[in-house]
Amino acid sequence: MPSRVGLVVVLLGLAAGSAEAAGWSLKFDRRPRLRYGKLFQADFRVKMQADFMTVTEDPEADRDLFDFRRRRIGVEGEFLRHFDYELEYDFAEDDHPLRDAFVNFRRFRRFQVQGGKFKIPFGRDQLTRPTALDFVFRSYLGRQVAPAREVGLMLHGPVVRGALRYQFGAFRHDGENSYAAGNIPGGGTTWAARLRAEPADLLSLPKLLRNMEIAAAATWGNLPEGRSSLRGRTAFGETFFPRAFVRGKRLRWGTDLNWSPGPFSLQAEYMRSRDQRLGQSLRQRDLPDLVARGWYLSGTWVVTGEKKAGGVTPRKAFPWEGGVGAFELGVRHEFLRFGATGATGVVSTSPRATNPLPTSDRNCTFGVNWYLNRYARIQGNLIREMVESQYLDPGSPRQKFWTRVLRLQFVM
Amino acid sequence: MAALSACLPALAETADELFDDRILHDVRLYIHPSDWRALKLNFTENTYYPADFSWRGSTVESVGIRSRGLGSRTDVKPGLRVDFNRYTKDQEFLGLNALVLDNVYQDPSFLREYLSMRVFRRLGLPAPREAFARLYVNDQYAGLYVLVEEINKDFLKRNFGQNDGHLYEYKWLTEYRFERLGDGPDSYLDKFKPVTHERDPDLGPLVELIRLANQASDQEFAARIPEFLDPKLFATHLAVENFLAEWDGIVGYAGMNNFYLYRLEESNRFQFIPWDKDVTLSKPEHPIHYNLDQNVLVRRVLALPEVLPAYLNALEAAAGGCDTDDWLAGQLERAYALFREAALADPFKPRDNAGFEGSVQAARDFVRDRGGFVRWQLEALRATP
Numbered sequence: 001m002p003s004r005v006g007l008v009v010v011l012l013g014l015a016a017g018s019a020e021a022a023g024w025s026l027k028f029d030r031r032p033r034l035r036y037g038k039l040f041q042a043d044f045r046v047k048m049q050a051d052f053m054t055v056t057e058d059p060e061a062d063r064d065l066f067d068f069r070r071r072r073i074g075v076e077g078e079f080l081r082h083f084d085y086e087l088e089y090d091f092a093e094d095d096h097p098l099r100d101a102f103v104n105f106r107r108f109r110r111f112q113v114q115g116g117k118f119k120i121p122f123g124r125d126q127l128t129r130p131t132a133l134d135f136v137f138r139s140y141l142g143r144q145v146a147p148a149r150e151v152g153l154m155l156h157g158p159v160v161r162g163a164l165r166y167q168f169g170a171f172r173h174d175g176e177n178s179y180a181a182g183n184i185p186g187g188g189t190t191w192a193a194r195l196r197a198e199p200a201d202l203l204s205l206p207k208l209l210r211n212m213e214i215a216a217a218a219t220w221g222n223l224p225e226g227r228s229s230l231r232g233r234t235a236f237g238e239t240f241f242p243r244a245f246v247r248g249k250r251l252r253w254g255t256d257l258n259w260s261p262g263p264f265s266l267q268a269e270y271m272r273s274r275d276q277r278l279g280q281s282l283r284q285r286d287l288p289d290l291v292a293r294g295w296y297l298s299g300t301w302v303v304t305g306e307k308k309a310g311g312v313t314p315r316k317a318f319p320w321e322g323g324v325g326a327f328e329l330g331v332r333h334e335f336l337r338f339g340a341t342g343a344t345g346v347v348s349t350s351p352r353a354t355n356p357l358p359t360s361d362r363n364c365t366f367g368v369n370w371y372l373n374r375y376a377r378i379q380g381n382l383i384r385e386m387v388e389s390q391y392l393d394p395g396s397p398r399q400k401f402w403t404r405v406l407r408l409q410f411v412m
Numbered sequence: 413m414a415a416l417s418a419c420l421p422a423l424a425e426t427a428d429e430l431f432d433d434r435i436l437h438d439v440r441l442y443i444h445p446s447d448w449r450a451l452k453l454n455f456t457e458n459t460y461y462p463a464d465f466s467w468r469g470s471t472v473e474s475v476g477i478r479s480r481g482l483g484s485r486t487d488v489k490p491g492l493r494v495d496f497n498r499y500t501k502d503q504e505f506l507g508l509n510a511l512v513l514d515n516v517y518q519d520p521s522f523l524r525e526y527l528s529m530r531v532f533r534r535l536g537l538p539a540p541r542e543a544f545a546r547l548y549v550n551d552q553y554a555g556l557y558v559l560v561e562e563i564n565k566d567f568l569k570r571n572f573g574q575n576d577g578h579l580y581e582y583k584w585l586t587e588y589r590f591e592r593l594g595d596g597p598d599s600y601l602d603k604f605k606p607v608t609h610e611r612d613p614d615l616g617p618l619v620e621l622i623r624l625a626n627q628a629s630d631q632e633f634a635a636r637i638p639e640f641l642d643p644k645l646f647a648t649h650l651a652v653e654n655f656l657a658e659w660d661g662i663v664g665y666a667g668m669n670n671f672y673l674y675r676l677e678e679s680n681r682f683q684f685i686p687w688d689k690d691v692t693l694s695k696p697e698h699p700i701h702y703n704l705d706q707n708v709l710v711r712r713v714l715a716l717p718e719v720l721p722a723y724l725n726a727l728e729a730a731a732g733g734c735d736t737d738d739w740l741a742g743q744l745e746r747a748y749a750l751f752r753e754a755a756l757a758d759p760f761k762p763r764d765n766a767g768f769e770g771s772v773q774a775a776r777d778f779v780r781d782r783g784g785f786v787r788w789q790l791e792a793l794r795a796t797p
Contacts, residue, residue: 225446245444274471282464283443283550348474350462352444391501 147175
């Protein structure tokens with residue numbers, strides 16, 4: 001706790017204490033901004049999200065949950081002309097409270113170097129800021145297959161007139177999403193590469209196809225021995241595929257698409273990961289690789305007509321501009337399945353099963369977003385989940401259930 | 413089950429053969445070495461680890477095993493619960509869902525648990541079947557264990573011809589002797605852990621039994637107790653425990669311990685089932701009225717006119733097994749001959765070989781002396797007006 005308080009003191013101290021010094025200026029433009037000529041700039045950010053959640057037809061009967069999901073404070077900016085930085089801390093997070101903490105050296109635009117803690121470049125949904133997501137929860141792929149943040153070093157930059165953007169990095173572990181209970185890293189040194197293209201710029205395609213991006217990415221790394229495979233969890237957080245013992249290599253690959261013409265958007269992503277299980281049988285023989293694969297397809301429509309690309313900003317803010325804000329409807333269908341390649345024999349939920357019980361979760365999310373103004377948003381989602389496993393009886397309440405969630409969001 | 417049958421091609425054995433106590437069984441577990449280390453390291457936890465279970469060449473894949481026991485929990489020689497369907501739905505072995513590999517770590521003679529359950533069964537009381545087994549973990553000898561039938565639906569079906577009643581495992585938490593703790597079932601739920609009908613434990617009849625024991629007049633108690641207990645059967649259970657010099661049972665030194673309670677289907681009637689008798693057979697001069705006046709229910713049941721004679725008769729019958737036909741001594745010597753070599757070779761047993769032999773001798777002494785002592789106390793009691 002003292003470290004959290006200390007961080008706040010440092011951030012606020014930077015803002016207030018130094019402002020009066022010669023050459024310093026403090027302005028408010030959407031958020032507080034502190035500058036020292038062209039040598040230093042700091043934008044202060046606050047992000048707050050609170051969720052009210054209900055699960056119906058849940059095996060343990062109805063449950064309600066209030067969750068102060070994110071209470072983040074951060075600072076981002078630049079210094080010494082060629083450096084960007086970002087620092088963000090989440091007071092609602094127990095396991096990984098320090099979110100981003102990195103510096104980016106951009107002296108050479110095409111060969112920028114970023115170091116510190118940040119998101120491993122894999123998975124569009126995971127790489128999207130939480131306050132910019134179309135739905136309350138990230139997709140299964142974003143939450144469970146993509147690696148998320150890790151400490152590492154990355155080379156990146158735009159090429160081919162900015163129509164292509166590459167990222168290539170090495171990371172200490174496999175990302176926070178794969179950390180096991182007790183904050184134990186789920187993997188060893190991990191390499192990642194991502195290539196993103198804007199076809200309209202690259203191939204001189206019609207205007208309609210502007211704001212379309214396609215990307216492909218991969219990660220590969222070591223898996224030390226341990227019960228640290230990827231796991232499957234429902235939207236509410238119940239495990240439907242538990243972690244298994246693994247050792248060897250983990251390989252992920254995926255591809256994604258994002259297209260935002262006018263008030264509409266279309267997104268799709270496919271991902272696959274493969275974990276080796278060398279020497280992990282009860283008699284220390286190799287087991288078939290564990291595979292997680294999934295996809296999602298989602299679409300949104302800003303019914304009040306604002307443009308989607310770059311984020312929805314209401315034409316007339318509620319309440320101070322006398323408007324009602326902006327309204328957006330969305331739907332997402334997704335699927336995630338866990339199993340093993342070429343496994344035969346008795347299916348089992350054992351963490352060392354030769355043939356782990358293939359289990360999948362299919363989910364349909366219906367969403368409404370109300371952008372009150374540039375700072376506040378209310379999201380309502382209705383989620384229908386179907387867990388598919390031969391161990392679940394058809395019609396079992398564990399198999400199909402609804403989750404309702406309402407999120408209040410404030411970002412400055 | 414079809415899949416299981418595939419890995420058990422010559423499955424002709426039955427659970428009776430698994431618990432055949434005339435044979436020293438060999439049980440093999442195959443478990444990843446890191447899991448075995450973790451189980452020993454975390455022996456106080458109930459975490460399951462996957463293993464393959466093998467007996468007489470039949471292998472059950474992907475069973476779950478965990479450390480078990482209360483006072484007998486140890487990392488040196490873990491007591492184990494084998495759960496056949498932990499990871500594989502509906503998997504059974506010889507009709508059993510689970511099995512206990514008892515390390516009998518509190519019994520250096522290896523005899524107490526086994527002989528105690530034999531006496532219960534001889535007196536017509538349902539008790540788990542048991543047999544001796546050499547346990548091999550990854551083909552390394554892990555010691556002499558006792559295979560114990562778990563008290564579960566399989567057990568109920570075999571002993572009561574039904575298994576849809578309410579089964580509770582008594583959990584020792586504090587000293588408790590059937591005192592009234594409250595009107596609602598919640599006051600008793602932590603002590604009487606439901607084993608069946610976990611979501612609907614329905615402790616109402618138990619609460620009423622406890623209310624009767626604590627608050628009913630003698631007249632009301634006598635009139636209503638048959639609805640909840642067979643008083644003579646209960647007295648027989650108590651008699652066997654006291655004959656065995658059980659000081660950690662229903663009338664234990666620190667309150668009740670080591671029993672299950674089964675409420676028959678569509679009935680309010682309960683039956684006690686013995687469990688974990690590894691501190692018996694230690695003191696031949698254990699008084700036959702040990703702690704009988706301490707337990708509320710025991711005190712009231714034994715005060716019923718026809719029940720005390722039943723209790724004394726059961727004690728006499730148990731004592732008869734000691735010296736009338738040397739039945740108990742015969743059981744002891746047969747078991748000892750069966751497992752002696754395995755016990756001597758057990759590197760993880762609680763005492764060295766001399767300690768083991770000494771404990772067996774102490775059990776022999778108990779069996780030799782106990783009958784006479786009980787009979788002497790009975791005569792003295794009956795002579796008292």
